[in-house]
Amino acid sequence: MTLVEEEQGGARPRRRQRKESPFVALRTALTAWLSRPLASFHLVLALTGVLTVIGIVMVLSASSVSSYDPKTGSGVYSLFFRQLMFLGLGAVVFWIGLRLRLERIRRMSATMVVICLGLLMLVLTPLGSTVNGSQGWFKLGVFTFQPVEAAKVALAFWGAHILVIKYNVIHQWRHLLVPVVPVALVMFALVMMQPDLGGTITLAVVLFALLWFAGAPKRLFGVVAAGGLAGVLVLAIIAPYRLQRVMSFLSPDADTTAEGFQANQAKLALADGGLFGKGLGQGASNWGYLPNVQNDFIFALIGEELGLVGCAAVLALFAGVAVVGLRIATRNIDPWIRIVAGTLTVFLVAQAAINIGYVVGLLPVTGVTLPLISSGGTSLVITMAIMGVLANAARHEPEAVAALRSHGPGKFGRLLRLPAPDPYRPPAPRKGTARGGAGAKAARPAPRAARSAPAPERRRSARQQTARTTANRGARGTANRRGHW
Numbered sequence: 001m002t003l004v005e006e007e008q009g010g011a012r013p014r015r016r017q018r019k020e021s022p023f024v025a026l027r028t029a030l031t032a033w034l035s036r037p038l039a040s041f042h043l044v045l046a047l048t049g050v051l052t053v054i055g056i057v058m059v060l061s062a063s064s065v066s067s068y069d070p071k072t073g074s075g076v077y078s079l080f081f082r083q084l085m086f087l088g089l090g091a092v093v094f095w096i097g098l099r100l101r102l103e104r105i106r107r108m109s110a111t112m113v114v115i116c117l118g119l120l121m122l123v124l125t126p127l128g129s130t131v132n133g134s135q136g137w138f139k140l141g142v143f144t145f146q147p148v149e150a151a152k153v154a155l156a157f158w159g160a161h162i163l164v165i166k167y168n169v170i171h172q173w174r175h176l177l178v179p180v181v182p183v184a185l186v187m188f189a190l191v192m193m194q195p196d197l198g199g200t201i202t203l204a205v206v207l208f209a210l211l212w213f214a215g216a217p218k219r220l221f222g223v224v225a226a227g228g229l230a231g232v233l234v235l236a237i238i239a240p241y242r243l244q245r246v247m248s249f250l251s252p253d254a255d256t257t258a259e260g261f262q263a264n265q266a267k268l269a270l271a272d273g274g275l276f277g278k279g280l281g282q283g284a285s286n287w288g289y290l291p292n293v294q295n296d297f298i299f300a301l302i303g304e305e306l307g308l309v310g311c312a313a314v315l316a317l318f319a320g321v322a323v324v325g326l327r328i329a330t331r332n333i334d335p336w337i338r339i340v341a342g343t344l345t346v347f348l349v350a351q352a353a354i355n356i357g358y359v360v361g362l363l364p365v366t367g368v369t370l371p372l373i374s375s376g377g378t379s380l381v382i383t384m385a386i387m388g389v390l391a392n393a394a395r396h397e398p399e400a401v402a403a404l405r406s407h408g409p410g411k412f413g414r415l416l417r418l419p420a421p422d423p424y425r426p427p428a429p430r431k432g433t434a435r436g437g438a439g440a441k442a443a444r445p446a447p448r449a450a451r452s453a454p455a456p457e458r459r460r461s462a463r464q465q466t467a468r469t470t471a472n473r474g475a476r477g478t479a480n481r482r483g484h485w
Contacts (some may be wrong), residue, residue, distance in 0.1 A: 037403035038410065040331070040394035043324045045412070047386045048094070048372070051317055054302075055373035055380075057280065059083045060300050062294035063375065065286045071141045079294065079375065082142070086377040090384030097388025099418055102396065103391070106336055109157035113183065116154045119147035120190040120265060132367070136194040146378040148191050148199040152206050153382060155184060159207070160339035163214040176216055181207070198237065198366040202351055206227060209346040213329070213339045230445065249364040265290040266359050268301035270311075279308030284457060294375040296367055300357045314373070315356070322349045325390055331397045334424040341393045344386050 024145050033039060063079035119138075120296045122128070129137045129144070137146045143466045161181045169175045184207045191199045208221065249259035269285045272278065283304040293301050303311045318384055325345025348371050355370040357363035369376050371383045394400065404410070409418055 005114065012239035035193060037397070037399040038395070040328050040397060041391055041400065042326055042327075044319070044387060044391040044394055047317060047320050047324065048384070048391075051321075051372040052384075053088075053296075054088060054314065054317075056080075056083060058298055058302060058305075059294055059375045061281050061283070061305060062286060062298060064141050064281065066288065068295070083375055083380070086385075089377075090381045093381050093383040094388035095416060097385045098392050098416065100392070101419075101422075102334075102337060102389075103390060103422075105157060106161050109154065109161050112150075112154035113158045116147060116151040117183075117186065117190070120151060120187065123147055124190070124193055126251045134196045135150075136191070136196050136199065141484075144377060145173075146199075148187075148194075148196060148203070149378045149382040151187055151191075152199075152203055153344070153386060155203065155206050156210065156340055156343045156347065159184075159210040160214075160336050160343065163210060163339060164336045167214075170214060170216075176211070176220075180210065192235065196367075197232075198354075198368040201354065201366060202347065202368060205350045206343060206347050209343040210339065212346075213342040215461060226482065245364050249361075255356075262297060263290060263358070263361060263365060267296050267361055269297075269300040270360065273304040273310075275308040276309055277303070277305045278317070280305050294367070295369060296355065296374065298358055298374050299356050299370055302373075318349055318352045321352075324394075325349075326388060328394045328397065331399075332393060332424075333398060334396065337393050337396055341390060348383065348386060359407050392421075398423070398426070 036465070063083075064076050067074055067348065068076045078272050088478040101162040123136055123138060125385045127138065128135045131137050131144075136146055136148055138147070162180050163170065163176075187203055191203060208224070211220065220300065248263065265285070269283065269290055272284065283301055285297075285301050285304055290297055290300060299311070299314070302314060306313075320346060325341060325348070329342035329345065332338050332341065351368055352371055354366060354368045355365060355374070358365045360369075369379045372380065372387075380389045395418070401423050404413065404420050405423075408414075409420060412418070413420075
């Protein structure tokens with residue numbers, strides 16, 4: 001401003017506004033997008049798609065050399081095409097899990113558990129096939145099926161159903177543990193008879209997650225964890241090959257040619273990858289230096305061919321699965337959906353953590369696959385079904401239900417022909433029971449002395465009884481709110 005303009009009373013120039021930081025702008029945009037009603041649904045679709053693409057590419061890279069066998073006529077792409085076929089089947093199962101009414105899945109959960117128990121028994125007969133020392137497979141031509149994978153999902157559905165029914169009396173130990181824990185123990189025993197330690201551990205993860213999200217007391221987990229650790233040690237000691245795995249884990253450099261061979265080769269593959277890796281198809285693990293690289297140790301191949309950057313991306317994707325799954329569990333108001341979404345999320349992320357843990361040498365080798373990435377038909381199809389159910393649960397968030405019922409199904413809903421989700425309606429209290437449901441005692445008539453008392457005394461007695469009942473309900477509600485919903 002010049003001196004003449006100052007004397008004429010001119011206005012001062014405005015200050016320049018500070019430019020918004022790109023990180024602040026990104027955070028604002030991300031927060032706005034996550035607040036949209038169907039954000040969880042779209043995130044589940046995106047995470048599933050990215051993980052399956054990574055998986056199919058890495059299976060092609062891992063199997064292109066080992067699949068070729070001129071004696072049997074097996075081509076370079078035989079295992080890749082087989083995995084692609086299972087991926088197509090998994091996409092169909094994903095759509096079914098996304099389209100089915102969740103209430104229908106809940107009603108079918110008991111039947112699922114009975115069928116899975118029957119299959120776990122049947123696989124121990126001559127009808128079952130042995131793969132890698134475990135008689136836990138059914139072979140139907142080119143198809144193989146492992147019933148323990150379906151048993152984990154069935155246990156999650158049925159266990160959540162039972163725990164929701166008993167929610168008002170779940171603070172009592174017998175209602176908390178029976179019948180969910182006995183049925184789970186029967187599954188543990190049948191799976192260990194195959195034997196399959198990895199399947200038993202992941203079944204235990206499902207049981208723990210069920211009890212946690214149902215609100216079991218924390219001291220229970222300490223007792224059960226100690227008992228489970230003792231059981232695993234006993235099982236490791238009585239089986240020589242398991243004991244050798246434990247000893248090779250405790251002393252990884254003592255024997256790198258027998259039981260510790262795979263773990264040692266996995267570490268070498270990760271070290272060879274460096275920051276950005278050698279490139280797709282360029283890893284030495286493809287040439288037989290790391291057995292079963294396309295199954296249990298595919299994370300080592302990711303580190304070798306895509307480097308630390310590729311490993312970090314996979315870890316970030318599974319962290320995204322954890323965040324989105326728990327977001328779905330916390331935003332739903334249907335207690336069954338909350339427990340199921342939380343349990344399935346913990347199961348998937350724990351399985352990924354176990355697989356990555358033993359590849360990098362933090363855990364003993366247990367034979368657990370990396371969800372959506374490792375080669376394997378049953379694991380891929382069941383995991384796709386789980387992701388479909390999670391996407392279905394995301395559409396049942398209250399904001400999503402309101403948006404879908406008022407604005408229509410949207411692009412994905414019309415493309416996939418998805419029905420509009422129904423809003424949650426709490427079950428009506430049963431006739432002759434206290435508010436809440438299962439296990440509640442029937443209302444007792446007033447004592448004889450209270451009925452024969454004068455009217456003011458009866459009214460006072462009724463008020464006192466109502467006050468005591470309200471206090472008891474408040475105490476039970478406080479105890480229930482201490483749960484881990």
